[in-house]
Amino acid sequence: EFSELSTVSIDQALGSRLATEHLLAQGRSRLLHVTGDLSWQDASERLASYQSVCAQAGVPGRWVGTDAWTGEAGAMVARRLPDAVFASNDDIALGLCHVLLAAGVKIPDDVAVIGFDDIPLARWATPSLSSITQDFDALGRAALSLSDELVEGAPAHSIHLEPQLVVRASSTRA
Numbered sequence: 001e002f003s004e005l006s007t008v009s010i011d012q013a014l015g016s017r018l019a020t021e022h023l024l025a026q027g028r029s030r031l032l033h034v035t036g037d038l039s040w041q042d043a044s045e046r047l048a049s050y051q052s053v054c055a056q057a058g059v060p061g062r063w064v065g066t067d068a069w070t071g072e073a074g075a076m077v078a079r080r081l082p083d084a085v086f087a088s089n090d091d092i093a094l095g096l097c098h099v100l101l102a103a104g105v106k107i108p109d110d111v112a113v114i115g116f117d118d119i120p121l122a123r124w125a126t127p128s129l130s131s132i133t134q135d136f137d138a139l140g141r142a143a144l145s146l147s148d149e150l151v152e153g154a155p156a157h158s159i160h161l162e163p164q165l166v167v168r169a170s171s172t173r174a
Helices: 011-027 041-059 072-081 091-101 118-122 134-152
Strands: 008-010 031-037 060-065 084-087 113-119 130-133 158-162 164-166
Touching: 008 011, 008 134, 011 031, 011 041, 011 113, 011 130, 011 134, 011 158, 011 164, 031 041, 031 072, 031 091, 041 060, 041 084, 060 072, 072 091, 084 091, 134 158
Parallel strands: 008 158, 031 060, 031 084, 084 113, 113 130
Antiparallel strands: 130 164
């Protein structure tokens, strides 16, 4: 039983919902989610939330599992050519973009792409990559604050931080 543990986390399901709703709001209906390694809780939470949003919107929640969180994993998926891709991390998204662009696919005109994590390279990619940003500094501060509270005798509790959608050129038509 984990109810006696204190945790600090970022709401992965919310990040996935923000990414999926953004793609749907851009008029995209043939979405594909690239999961990353599904043995990770982050990946499974993102997939479940993506599928839920797709079901609510009445569009197929197509997805592809990968066993890695790498650009190579994203590049291998690029051949499926949906009109929008939500990748479980930015490395997968950037690998996918690289192969699509090399094949003459226009991003975002032909395929919209959004990643997750908002790594520094996301803003410098061409086109710049839309992403879900997780505030790891806030996560660290919350963990330190929680540990201080526990040392002072506070009861176990959890803190959930909210990720944010960062819209850049890869997911919106000009």
